[in-house]
Amino acid sequence: MMKILVLNSGSSSLKYQVIDTSKQDSLVRGLVDRIGMQNSLLKQKRFDNDVVEVSEEIISHSVAIEKVLDLIIDKQHGVLMRINEIDAVGHRVVHGGEKFSRSVMINDRVIKAIEEYSEIAPLHNPYNLRGINAAIRALPNVPQVAVFDTAFHATLPEEAYMYPIPYVFYEKYKIRRYGFHGTSHYYVSKRAAEILKRNPDDFSVITCHLGNGASVTAVKNGKSIETSLGFSTIAGVMMGTRCGDFDPAVILNIMEKEDLTIEQAVSLLTKHSGLLGVSGVSSDMREVQNAAKNGNKKAQLALKMFSYIIKKFIGSYSAVLGGADAIVFTAGIGENVANVREWAVDNLGYMGVEIDKEKNDSCIGKEMIVSKDSSKVKIIVIPTNEELVIAEDVVKVMEEADE
Amino acid sequence: MRVARVGFYGMRNIGPGLVQSAVNKGLTAVVFENNSDVYHNGLSIIEKNIDNEIEHWGLTQKDKKVMMSRIEHIERFSDFQKFDIDIIIESVEENLEVKQSTAKRIFDELNMNIPVMLTAQTNSIESVIDGLEGKERTVNIHPVPSVPIYKIVELIKSGKTSSSTTEIVKYFFEKLDIKCVEVEDNPGMVGPRILVAAVLEACDMMRDSTIRAEEFDHIMKKGLKMYKGPLTMADEIGLDNFKLWIEELSKVDASVYKVPQIIIELIGKGHTGVKAGKGFLNYK
Numbered sequence: 001m002m003k004i005l006v007l008n009s010g011s012s013s014l015k016y017q018v019i020d021t022s023k024q025d026s027l028v029r030g031l032v033d034r035i036g037m038q039n040s041l042l043k044q045k046r047f048d049n050d051v052v053e054v055s056e057e058i059i060s061h062s063v064a065i066e067k068v069l070d071l072i073i074d075k076q077h078g079v080l081m082r083i084n085e086i087d088a089v090g091h092r093v094v095h096g097g098e099k100f101s102r103s104v105m106i107n108d109r110v111i112k113a114i115e116e117y118s119e120i121a122p123l124h125n126p127y128n129l130r131g132i133n134a135a136i137r138a139l140p141n142v143p144q145v146a147v148f149d150t151a152f153h154a155t156l157p158e159e160a161y162m163y164p165i166p167y168v169f170y171e172k173y174k175i176r177r178y179g180f181h182g183t184s185h186y187y188v189s190k191r192a193a194e195i196l197k198r199n200p201d202d203f204s205v206i207t208c209h210l211g212n213g214a215s216v217t218a219v220k221n222g223k224s225i226e227t228s229l230g231f232s233t234i235a236g237v238m239m240g241t242r243c244g245d246f247d248p249a250v251i252l253n254i255m256e257k258e259d260l261t262i263e264q265a266v267s268l269l270t271k272h273s274g275l276l277g278v279s280g281v282s283s284d285m286r287e288v289q290n291a292a293k294n295g296n297k298k299a300q301l302a303l304k305m306f307s308y309i310i311k312k313f314i315g316s317y318s319a320v321l322g323g324a325d326a327i328v329f330t331a332g333i334g335e336n337v338a339n340v341r342e343w344a345v346d347n348l349g350y351m352g353v354e355i356d357k358e359k360n361d362s363c364i365g366k367e368m369i370v371s372k373d374s375s376k377v378k379i380i381v382i383p384t385n386e387e388l389v390i391a392e393d394v395v396k397v398m399e400e401a402d403e
Numbered sequence: 404m405r406v407a408r409v410g411f412y413g414m415r416n417i418g419p420g421l422v423q424s425a426v427n428k429g430l431t432a433v434v435f436e437n438n439s440d441v442y443h444n445g446l447s448i449i450e451k452n453i454d455n456e457i458e459h460w461g462l463t464q465k466d467k468k469v470m471m472s473r474i475e476h477i478e479r480f481s482d483f484q485k486f487d488i489d490i491i492i493e494s495v496e497e498n499l500e501v502k503q504s505t506a507k508r509i510f511d512e513l514n515m516n517i518p519v520m521l522t523a524q525t526n527s528i529e530s531v532i533d534g535l536e537g538k539e540r541t542v543n544i545h546p547v548p549s550v551p552i553y554k555i556v557e558l559i560k561s562g563k564t565s566s567s568t569t570e571i572v573k574y575f576f577e578k579l580d581i582k583c584v585e586v587e588d589n590p591g592m593v594g595p596r597i598l599v600a601a602v603l604e605a606c607d608m609m610r611d612s613t614i615r616a617e618e619f620d621h622i623m624k625k626g627l628k629m630y631k632g633p634l635t636m637a638d639e640i641g642l643d644n645f646k647l648w649i650e651e652l653s654k655v656d657a658s659v660y661k662v663p664q665i666i667i668e669l670i671g672k673g674h675t676g677v678k679a680g681k682g683f684l685n686y687k
Contacts, residue, residue: 012429034429036407036429036430037407037429037430037431037473057407059405059407060405258459258460259459260459260460261459261461261630263461264456264459264460264461265460267460267461267462268460271460271463272460272463
């Protein structure tokens with residue numbers, strides 16, 4: 001039995017969970033928000049629904065970790081008696097580039113490599129590193145493991161990860177498709193095989209991780225062979241505020257016409273596009289749906305586009321896989337929004353995909369097969385659990401280190 | 404090391420731009436400015452800059468709301484202590500005597516051992532802090548391009564600036580995603596001096612030929628690949644501020660630096676740049 005502290009460190013936030021790997025369950029989870037600002041907030045929820053909120057200034061990730069550790073062993077709200085009950089720390093690291101195809105024990109060499117990849121993941125890796133450094137300072141004698149978002153996609157074949165631009169850019173700058181949300185795609189693809197009682201080594205599945213960020217992955221025999229996010233996290237399907245794939249000439253044209261800087265163009269594609277950009281209402285699927293119900297034409301269009309684009313990816317990834325055994329929906333929208341699921345597989349009967357409307361409509365945030373019994377391709381809703389994957393990977397890395 | 408709250412002594416000159424940069428990166432800006440018109444004018448420059456960024460997709464309305472909420476206005480100098488600021492930036496008008504008296508007040512009255520950043524665009528750091536205590540915690544800075552989105556900042560140390568001060572100042576700019584470039588202590592540093600030279604040349608050309616401000620900036624932007632035209636930058640800095648830069652530089656070399664008639668006339672008409680809706684160019 002091991003207790004793993006899982007950390008997901010963002011620019012001004014720190015998400016955490018303590019996972020008991022013997023029960024595969026979370027003992028406590030929490031979020032420190034607005035780090036470095038005046039009104040920082042630490043919110044923690046224990047397995048028994050005990051909730052505690054602390055509002056005070058938390059000036060850095062180091063202070064945030066200290067506060068979190070204090071709360072984890074708090075007599076009233078904590079789950080551990082002593083901090084040395086934590087066996088290891090698992091860190092979510094967004095970009096592991098080509099160097100890391102699996103989780104690794106963190107050492108100076110690993111830290112240096114994560115630093116190097118900050119150049120191609122400037123919005124994520126530097127902040128992941130802040131969490132790592134802070135955790136090392138706070139728990140110097142506890143093993144620290146890095147679990148990379150990109151690692152699951154290390155198995156992409158060359159023809160899938162290379163872009164059709166001059167090869168020299170790959171050689172000079174390592175510009176290629178990396179893919180993200182790897183821990184989520186790994187977890188739900190593995191879980192789908194378990195649910196369907198299939199041999200994971202003989203199983204093809206298309207996994208749709210649809211949250212505020214979204215991606216679709218083709219998984220064959222347990223390996224990612226194609227994925228929609230690419231060099232950056234704005235490629236692929238339409239997202240809450242991110243554009244997904246479109247003609248690259250368009251942004252160059254807009255930059256020229258509107259005299260935009262690179263920063264403004266990046267902001268246009270990452271903060272003003274997607275559901276928000278098309279609907280003009282919100283990046284939140286629930287608000288877009290409400291607006292669509294009330295007759296807002298742009299919201300209706302945004303909804304149609306969102307599902308249509310997912311359908312295009314499902315179709316093309318089915319071709320890549322040579323036919324899929326299952327389609328999985330996960331993350332906020334994938335787990336909770338029935339009509340997006342319905343529209344995303346609409347008219348795919350020719351592929352053997354038949355959704356059961358009644359089952360699908362009744363499925364909100366729970367694990368469930370929502371296809372008809374007769375459907376050749378099973379449609380499954382699986383709540384994702386990235387933290388559990390991270391914790392399990394930490395155990396794996398530690399066991400290997402012991403050997 | 405903590406840099407979460409930044410004190411601003413004054414809201415003139417490049418103050419609004421620096422306040423905007425700080426709040427854009429999640430820091431709190433504590434602004435001491437007794438002149439209500441100057442303070443609100445500074446706020447309105449920040450709002451215009453943010454609106455311009457929103458119009459050009461660089462920020463969102465939500466960003467604006469959050470950023471503006473991070474600006475605290477204080478009317479008593481002693482309130483800097485109440486806000487427990489981590490660094491103080493002087494942003495008064497570009498005039499040697501005013502800069503000197505401001506630096507003196509900060510050293511004498513602000514009982515906080517924190518770095519002091521001067522923003523003397525056209526005066527040397529040594530001339531501002533000559534004879535004052537606190538040289539070891541003082542630097543002079545100039546962000547480039549001038550407003551509103553900075554890419555780099557010119558950093559000038561005094562002969563006695565401590566390594567701790569430099570380290571904290573660099574950390575502050577790192578938080579703002581602005582690169583520090585150390586330059587020698589010369590009046591005008593690099594950016595302001597080259598900008599002033601370009602604007603003076605433009606004014607001479609506009610006086611001697613039919614070239615218009617828009618055409619000059621267009622050539623500089625498209626031809627010389629400048630991020631913004633020099634006249635647009637001067638308008639953003641404010642022609643009244645820009646006039647002070649030239650006047651201060653004229654104390655170094657009056658044969659080179661002379662306020663052009665066109666700038667005097669524009670200021671006379673109230674056309675002080677972006678904040679007035681009109682300067683060399685029209686912003687309405």
